[in-house]
Amino acid sequence: MIVCVQVGEHEDPLRAALDASERGDVVYLTDERYLHRAGALDVVVEGVRETDADYVSIYDDPRRYWGGSPPEPGDVVPSRTCHWISRTSLPDSFACRRGVLERDLDVLDRPDRWSRLAARGRRLRSSLPAFATLVEPGLVAPCFPVDELAAARPRRPSAVSDPTSIGVLPDVSPDFCDALEDAFPRARLVRLDSVDEAARAAIDAAAVTNVGKERLDLALREAGRPLVAVFVEIAAADQWRSLRWIPGRDRILPARAEGSWVV
Numbered sequence: 001m002i003v004c005v006q007v008g009e010h011e012d013p014l015r016a017a018l019d020a021s022e023r024g025d026v027v028y029l030t031d032e033r034y035l036h037r038a039g040a041l042d043v044v045v046e047g048v049r050e051t052d053a054d055y056v057s058i059y060d061d062p063r064r065y066w067g068g069s070p071p072e073p074g075d076v077v078p079s080r081t082c083h084w085i086s087r088t089s090l091p092d093s094f095a096c097r098r099g100v101l102e103r104d105l106d107v108l109d110r111p112d113r114w115s116r117l118a119a120r121g122r123r124l125r126s127s128l129p130a131f132a133t134l135v136e137p138g139l140v141a142p143c144f145p146v147d148e149l150a151a152a153r154p155r156r157p158s159a160v161s162d163p164t165s166i167g168v169l170p171d172v173s174p175d176f177c178d179a180l181e182d183a184f185p186r187a188r189l190v191r192l193d194s195v196d197e198a199a200r201a202a203i204d205a206a207a208v209t210n211v212g213k214e215r216l217d218l219a220l221r222e223a224g225r226p227l228v229a230v231f232v233e234i235a236a237a238d239q240w241r242s243l244r245w246i247p248g249r250d251r252i253l254p255a256r257a258e259g260s261w262v263v
Contacts, residue, residue: 012109014105014108014109015105017029017098017101018102018105021101022098023099024097024099025097025098026048026049026095026096026097026098027095027096027098027101028041028044028094028095029092029093029094029095030093030132031093031245033134033135033245033252034059034093034133035133035134036058036131036132037131037132037144037145039131040058040131040132042081043079043081043082044056044058044095046079046081046082047095047125047127048095048096048097050080051077051084052077052123053084053123053124053125054096054097054100054122054123055096055117055122055123055124055125056084056090056095056096056124056125056126057087057090057091057094057126057127058093058095058126058127058130059093059126059132059133059134059141060126060127060129060141060142060143061091062138062139062140063139065142074086074087076128077125082127082128082129082131083127084125084126084127084128085125085128086123086124087124087125087126088114088124089115090114090124090126093132104117129141129142129143130143130144136234136252162184162186162187163184163187163203163204163205163228163229164186164188164204165187165188165189165190165202165203166180166188166189166190166203166205166206166231167192167197167198167201167203167205167206167207168189168190168191168192168206169192169194169195169206169207169208169209169212170191170192170193170194171208171211172208172233173233176207176231176233180207187205189207190203195208195212195215195216195218195219198216198219199220199222199223200223200225204227204228205227205228205229206227206229206231207230207231208230208231208233209232209233209234210232210233210234213230213232213250214244217230217244217246227249228249229250229251230249230250232250232251232252234252
C-alpha cells in the first residue's frame with residue numbers, strides 16, 4: 001500500500017511517514033506544489049518495486065538540461081508504464097520502501113543527503129517521462145502534458161478565500177503587485193514598512209518575497225495573527241526551496257515572469 005499522511009506545519013514529515021507506515025509499505029514524500037498525472041501513484045509503486053532503485057522520483061527537473069551542458073549520464077531500465085533513468089540526486093518529492101526510509105533516516109534531512117546516500121551505495125532513479133511536475137514557469141517537467149497543466153491552474157485561484165485587503169511588504173516588486181490586482185480586483189493593496197506592521201495592520205492577506213517570508217511568519221506567529229493567504233514572490237530562485245510552506249495559506253508568484261500566475 002501507499003501511505004498518505006497530512007503533515008502539520010511543525011511536524012517532521014520523515015518521522016510522520018515512519019509512524020504511519022508498516023514494513024513493506026511504499027512511502028511517497030511530496031507536497032501540494034506538485035501536480036500529478038492520472039495514475040501517478042501506480043507509477044511510484046512500479047519504480048520502487050520493479051526497478052533496482054532505493055529511491056525514485058516521478059518529477060524530471062528541467063534545470064538538468066539548461067545551459068547547453070550535456071545531459072547527466074545514466075543507465076535506463078523499464079517498468080510496465082515507463083522508463084527509469086539513474087540519477088545522482090532527486091528533488092524533494094521522492095519515494096522509497098518504509099525499511100529504506102528507516103535505514104537512512106539519519107541523513108535524509110540533511111542538505112547533502114544524496115551525496116551521503118551515494119556513499120552508502122544507494123541507487124536513485126527518476127521516471128521518463130515525468131508523472132508529476134512543479135507548476136512554476138521554468139520548472140514544468142519536460143514533455144508534461146500542457147493540457148493537463150492548463151486545466152489544473154485556473155487564473156483566479158479557487159483554493160484561497162478572496163482577500164479584501166493585502167498588505168504589501170517593501171521588497172515586493174511592482175510587477176507582483178500588478179499580478180495581485182489582476183487576480184483580486186476587489187482587494188485593497190496596503191503598503192507596509194515592515195513585517196511587524198504586517199502583524200498589526202488591518203489586513204487579511206500579505207505579499208512578501210521568499211527572502212522575507214521567514215521573518216513574516218515569525219512576526220505573525222508571535223502576534224498570534226492568522227491570515228487568509230500569504231502571496232510569495234520568488235525573488236531569489238536558489239533560496240525558496242529551503243523555506244517552510246504552510247499548506248492552504250501560502251501561494252507562489254514568480255518574479256517578473258511573462259505569463260506567470262498566482263497560485
